[in-house]
Amino acid sequence: MRWSEAFIPTLRDDPADAEAISHKLLVRGAYVRQLMSGVYSMLPLGQRVRAKVMAIIKEEIDGIGGQEFLLPQLHPLSIWERTGRIDTMRDVIMSFEDNKGGTVVLGPTHEEIFATAAAELTSYKQLPQLWYHIQTKFRDEARPKSGLLRVREFTMKDSYTFDTDFAGLDEQFGRHFAAYMRIFDRLGMEVVAVKASSGAMGGKDSVEFMAPSDVGEDDVAACASCGYAANLETAESTLEAIADPEGDAEIERFATPGVRTIEDLTTFPGGAAADRQIKTLVYSLDGELALVLLRGDHVLQDQKLMDATGAIEVRPAHGEEISELLGADAGSLGAVGVSDVRILADEALRDRHHMTTGANQNDMHIRGVDVTRDIAAEWIDLRTVEAGEACVVCGEELHVYTAIEVGHIFKLGTFYADKLDMTVLDENGKTIPIVMGSYGIGVERNMAASIEANHDDKGIVWPIEIAPYHVVITVVRPDDERSAEVSAALYEELQAAGIEVILDDRKERPGVKFTDAELIGIPLRITVGPRGLDNGVLEFAERRSGENYEVPMTDAPDRVQAFLDQG
């Protein structure tokens, strides 16, 4: 490609916002443009990178035996009703009415559709299978942001495995795990695999792949010592035991005028330290009100509440709901003496006594609460792990950091087999459900995440494998006959050797061309100018290392090849 004929618009003045660097370099650069909220157009350079990312993914999935399909984006509503996911994924599903008045779903993912295809399987002899496609997904995210990191229309490689049993699933899961790690490595990212919540996918175990980044939207709790790592949505930690006072506690009411928060009560005369209080929250779980109890200094993890109860719609109760249920307003709530309401208590409260909590009467609290004696609760892990707490595996200190979720793999089990009648006959002629797994990786998000991990103050530093071009030949003086001849010849030669090269023959000042090449992130720049030509040399500039060196003209193709080979 000749740059002078290409559409490579570089917007140089950058807006002073706190956006992700990838957003700035892609959306304000030569790669993509926003069309509407959460929807982006790929420009030629962006499409080249996207195609390379997809090629890497395809190569790795083919490498573990994947068979490529292409399933549609338009789905009948009925199939989403059969699995019930029209409800569990209602918030993100986009749909429309067709001309016959029927509802068409724009596919947010393809478990149902692949399962429909797999329903055609009839014998255990046909298993295992590994199917995948690379297809557009539509998800109506409440708040798209950070450029390509969180969007409403995006490309995903999603694969699905079908096995006769869980041992088979485990094997396919392991192969995907390894393939995914190879993909992230090739995209130039250091990624940590973490235990995650399966959310609305309808399965049990799942592993998320996290690329640490300040602009990430997920939190990871990790132990540097033993390698334990989990999404904060599921992370656990060991707490130091708290020694409660000896002896039987006796419940005692006391007035606490003006006290509304845990914090207030810690300083109120006769109050209690936060870790000696019971925090009482009221939540609506699919419309049913329930009390959620935590230690005063702990924070509820919504996702744990959802996972433990299976509730889909979880929200804090409204003020009126609370006062109607308990007869008091938030700030004076407690679970003692409450019946006919589901009470969910965090494990950290188990066996505690001499505790303080609200009295269900405004401006009143009670102390001397023995949790076991006074509250009939279901015990669940509900709290959010905090940095500094002890690792459940080795006891060392946990740290918490933000990360971008670049991949997620699920052991789905027989959920879809049960809902969609996906069975085969085993060797005894008995009907058995197909055990399913699903494995997703977002193409554009990985493009953006790769930039987050590969940039400097001059712009993008693409890994060679996904750079839009390998080499740019920068012609300092395109109007100089000798420069034009040499650069054209080199361009032809490199192209003939299968190297992806762009010839910057624009009639711009050299500084502009150097800056653009760096901003866009082309791994190797070869400068052709009168100064070098006088000495029979070309100048190589490596984007990542920043190294500059002269190369005799005749050696250039070999040296380019050597540079690309060394990766």
Place this chain on the structure above:
RNA sequence: CGGGACGUAGCGCAGCUUGGUAGCGCGCAUCGUUCGGGACGAUGAGGUCGCCGGUUCAAAUCCGGCCGUCCCGACCA
């Protein structure tokens, strides 16, 4: 879903308070001088001021509605 802000040329913005002929920077076009790290000069092109309605002799400006985009929140009772 709750709260806030913004919408004026391809991009980034001013003008609006106090209604009266549409502005700036970058970019773009032509010419000239330059040109091995974001050149300079001259001359130009380019805008239904998001949309609809209202007030007014007169609306980018005031009022109402709608649409769009962005930000914060949707955990601490």
